[in-house]
Amino acid sequence: MMARIFKHREMLLLVAILLLVGAIELRFPGFVAPRNLVSIYNDTAILIILALGQAAVILSRGIDLSIAANLALSGTIAALLNVAFPDLPVIFLLVAATFSGAVLGAINGLLVWRLSIPPIVVTLGTMTIYRGTIFLLTGGAWVNAHEMTDAFKAVPRAVFLGIPVLAWFSLAVIALMLVILVMTRLGRAFYAVGGNPHAAVYTGISVGRTHFFAYLIAGALAGLAGYLWTARYAVAYVDIANGFELDVVAACVIGGISIAGGAGTAVGAVLGALFLGIIKNALPVIDVSPFWQMAISGTVIIIAVAVNARSARVKGRVILKKAEHAL
Amino acid sequence: MSVSETRFVPDRLHGRAYRMARSWESLLIVVVVAIFIINSFASPYFLDAWNLSDATFNFTEKALIAFAMALVIISGEIDLSVASIIALASTAMGYAAQFGAGTPELVVIGLGIGLLCGAFNGFLITGLGLPSIVVTIGTMSLFRGLSYVVLGDKAFTGYPADFAFFGQGYVFWVISFEFVLFAVMAVLFGILLHLTSFGRMVFAIGNNATAARFSGIRVGRVKFLLFLMTGVMSGMAAICLTSRLGSTRPSIAFGWELEIVTMVVLGGINILGGAGSIIGVVLAAFIMGLVTFGFGLMNVPGIVMSIFIGLLLIGVIALPVLYTRIARRFRRDEAL
Numbered sequence: 001m002m003a004r005i006f007k008h009r010e011m012l013l014l015v016a017i018l019l020l021v022g023a024i025e026l027r028f029p030g031f032v033a034p035r036n037l038v039s040i041y042n043d044t045a046i047l048i049i050l051a052l053g054q055a056a057v058i059l060s061r062g063i064d065l066s067i068a069a070n071l072a073l074s075g076t077i078a079a080l081l082n083v084a085f086p087d088l089p090v091i092f093l094l095v096a097a098t099f100s101g102a103v104l105g106a107i108n109g110l111l112v113w114r115l116s117i118p119p120i121v122v123t124l125g126t127m128t129i130y131r132g133t134i135f136l137l138t139g140g141a142w143v144n145a146h147e148m149t150d151a152f153k154a155v156p157r158a159v160f161l162g163i164p165v166l167a168w169f170s171l172a173v174i175a176l177m178l179v180i181l182v183m184t185r186l187g188r189a190f191y192a193v194g195g196n197p198h199a200a201v202y203t204g205i206s207v208g209r210t211h212f213f214a215y216l217i218a219g220a221l222a223g224l225a226g227y228l229w230t231a232r233y234a235v236a237y238v239d240i241a242n243g244f245e246l247d248v249v250a251a252c253v254i255g256g257i258s259i260a261g262g263a264g265t266a267v268g269a270v271l272g273a274l275f276l277g278i279i280k281n282a283l284p285v286i287d288v289s290p291f292w293q294m295a296i297s298g299t300v301i302i303i304a305v306a307v308n309a310r311s312a313r314v315k316g317r318v319i320l321k322k323a324e325h326a327l
Numbered sequence: 328m329s330v331s332e333t334r335f336v337p338d339r340l341h342g343r344a345y346r347m348a349r350s351w352e353s354l355l356i357v358v359v360v361a362i363f364i365i366n367s368f369a370s371p372y373f374l375d376a377w378n379l380s381d382a383t384f385n386f387t388e389k390a391l392i393a394f395a396m397a398l399v400i401i402s403g404e405i406d407l408s409v410a411s412i413i414a415l416a417s418t419a420m421g422y423a424a425q426f427g428a429g430t431p432e433l434v435v436i437g438l439g440i441g442l443l444c445g446a447f448n449g450f451l452i453t454g455l456g457l458p459s460i461v462v463t464i465g466t467m468s469l470f471r472g473l474s475y476v477v478l479g480d481k482a483f484t485g486y487p488a489d490f491a492f493f494g495q496g497y498v499f500w501v502i503s504f505e506f507v508l509f510a511v512m513a514v515l516f517g518i519l520l521h522l523t524s525f526g527r528m529v530f531a532i533g534n535n536a537t538a539a540r541f542s543g544i545r546v547g548r549v550k551f552l553l554f555l556m557t558g559v560m561s562g563m564a565a566i567c568l569t570s571r572l573g574s575t576r577p578s579i580a581f582g583w584e585l586e587i588v589t590m591v592v593l594g595g596i597n598i599l600g601g602a603g604s605i606i607g608v609v610l611a612a613f614i615m616g617l618v619t620f621g622f623g624l625m626n627v628p629g630i631v632m633s634i635f636i637g638l639l640l641i642g643v644i645a646l647p648v649l650y651t652r653i654a655r656r657f658r659r660d661e662a663l
Contacts, residue, residue, distance in 0.1 A: 294475050298469030301461065305465065309458075
């Protein structure tokens with residue numbers, strides 16, 4: 001029984017997270033105070049939203065390196081709309097950011113689907129194009145807090161039932177992605193296409209279309225996160241969330257989503273993001289220089305992928321005994 | 328493709344000249360020449376020996392790594408940690424320079440750290456059998472993270488005076504040391520990839536690793552050596568860059584891994600492995616360098632250049648796909 005539970009990567013990761021939190025609590029009581037936990041979760045909310053979008057893409061054997069650039073561009077569009085038309089209701093800006101993200105995601109998806117360009121090349125290219133577009137839109141200037149309306153900035157910070165709205169957004173996205181990945185045809189198609197594209201074709205799944213929808217979902221979530229980011233930090237410029245795409249991929253990998261596609265869960269992606277979020281928030285508490293954060297998350301990624309690879313390894317049949325030594 | 332489509336079988340293959348004219352490399356040459364001509368018309372300062380010499384610094388350091396990266400990508404792997412290896416090697420050199428290390432020691436340290444980082448990547452990928460894209464995203468964070476741990480928000484300066492030669496020295500008139508290094512490495516990697524059995528093994532592995540293994544190629548060992556190469560070349564680039572800048576910050580060469588991969592893919596190396604040439608990478612390096620330089624002369628901001636590079640990357644891959652698709656449609660119409 002125990003062995004079966006621990007076979008799940010998510011369980012292993014959950015135990016690791018609990019041990020980590022427990023260890024910090026032992027040295028520095030107060031870390032697990034509800035208020036602190038809510039604040040850590042809130043800090044991680046955007047990473048969770050993006051990791052869930054990235055999960056859909058990676059599950060279907062792709063990768064979206066443009067996800068942070070998409071966030072930045074969509075967030076900037078929302079902020080610019082807010083500055084230009086202060087009377088527009090915030091809900092409209094939220095929809096606009098999500099829509100812009102979906103369009104940018106659809107561009108990735110179409111390039112992958114219709115032109116069969118490898119995902120890493122497409123999103124590497126669109127990453128720089130999307131970031132460059134922010135410069136074209138803003139002329140390199142910052143959209144600062146005092147230019148944004150109060151309503152624009154208030155939404156993510158508003159507190160509902162003791163939890164900030166930003167956190168509620170991420171909870172809603174978690175629920176949505178759980179439903180999509182577990183209960184819908186599209187969700188199963190992600191697994192099928194990522195697990196074995198050729199077999200997926202024979203079961204009547206369009207591989208290209210499935211890829212397209214994965215990028216569309218990742219894009220829309222990045223757009224939503226874009227509004228949340230610019231509103232929360234009350235600033236929009238070319239370099240927001242620069243390099244964040246790697247944190248997002250890291251969260252997925254730590255969460256046990258196989259980079260080769262077809263294996264992993266939404267819960268894993270959330271736990272992976274939380275793990276990174278807890279480390280980031282714990283470092284100042286345990287009095288370690290924040291400069292350690294990058295090296296630590298790098299080490300965690302390597303350990304996570306090594307552990308996951310071990311648990312996933314299938315014993316192959318060795319046909320030629322000698323060939324085994326050659327490798 | 329429909330079943331009824333009849334395939335025309337030629338009685339002989341196209342000649343060598345025809346194939347060369349239609350190759351990726353000749354397309355790149357056309358692009359290089361076009362950029363050169365456009366730039367010469369756009370700015371009167373473009374056709375100046377010293378200006379052109381300065382322009383080469385835009386790509387020589389990245390190209391050094393791109394050569395090794397080309398081999399890694401042809402073998403079906405990728406190394407995203409190269410820019411972080413530069414950061415770590417540069418930090419180590421800066422640290423040593425604080426204790427009065429001379430230029431020869433610094434060179435050994437730079438190359439040595441590159442070698443160690445490459446060996447670490449190689450061990451994780453071939454020793455433990457982990458996917459290279461994830462491993463090198465991890466080590467990318469780890470290597471640069473270590474240099475943040477050492478440096479924080481500070482910087483190392485105070486390199487010995489003769490260390491400046493690697494990044495700022497000229498061998499002959501306007502020909503910089505970096506450019507000579509670039510040319511020598513281009514030739515060496517060209518020979519290694521195209522004229523040695525090692526190069527054939529790299530292609531074989533990229534096309535079908537399992538078949539390569541059954542034909543007696545030590546797949547793991549070859550890949551390990553390739554990651555050692557990207558490591559050492561990153562160390563070499565670190566020496567040049569550190570020497571040129573004269574200082575080390577942990578953010579040194581940030582984001583270069585993506586530019587280097589762009590250079591390699593633009594050079595016609597198949598991102599899925601198995602095909603490509605060093606001459607293509609050399610041409611791609613020139614294209615990226617000349618575009619950056621030309622836009623710079625016209626006061627176009629760097630970020631706009633990156634849009635252009637992004638479009639170029641997608642365009643050069645998308646256009647041939649579109650072209651063959653349209654050409655096929657035409658041919659089908661003729662057949663009817």
